[in-house]
Amino acid sequence: DVKVTQSSRYLVKRTGEKVFLECVQDMDHENMFWYRQDPGLGLRLIYFSYDVKMKEKGDIPEGYSVSREKKERFSLILESASTNQTSMYLCASSPTAGTGPVGYTFGSGTRLTVV
């Protein structure tokens, strides 16, 4: 069964810490995405990547960075965690265009709490 795996389900970090959220997919997908999910706000795109070492800012990139050194792995980095980054973080992947309306495959999410 194809998968998107997020390394942690729950994470508690202190303000000011550098935080790494890892996401690995085994479907050889070109595109990978990081969203944060907050009640009443839906899913908001933080960053995405359409190829190794390529990245683009989403709608809310401030305070975050990403790394994609290998096709299967897409990391989200909180440079200096703040309490307003407490949220659910969802990773997703998809194949590239030309394959019709293929949906995302999502990971199970990481619930991050910054104290």
Added chain:
Amino acid sequence: AQTVTQSQPEMSVQEAETVTLSCTYDTSENNYYLFWYKQPPSRQMILVIRQEAYKQQNATENRFSVNFQKAAKSFSLKISDSQLGDTAMYFCAFRSTSGTYKYIFGTGTRLKVLA
């Protein structure tokens, strides 16, 4: 810029009955894809149904069907014979057929199926 609006934050339905979740969107494009995603309490987001804008026929997947009204920019989800396992957050999503492969999500509708 494209937007997706879900105007019903919460809904409930009796088991075995039918419920319709609303979604409207705004775009200047003529061709695009629309999706409904389901996020059960366990959090893994899964694709429920998809629609290509250039196809007039409404998509159907078992008990799930859509009412796609392109001129009105409306994309509602109908769940027939509701089951307890349909209890979840439902997100409507838009994706352009050109450019990047990122999705724009609505804010979600929390559906509760009552026994």
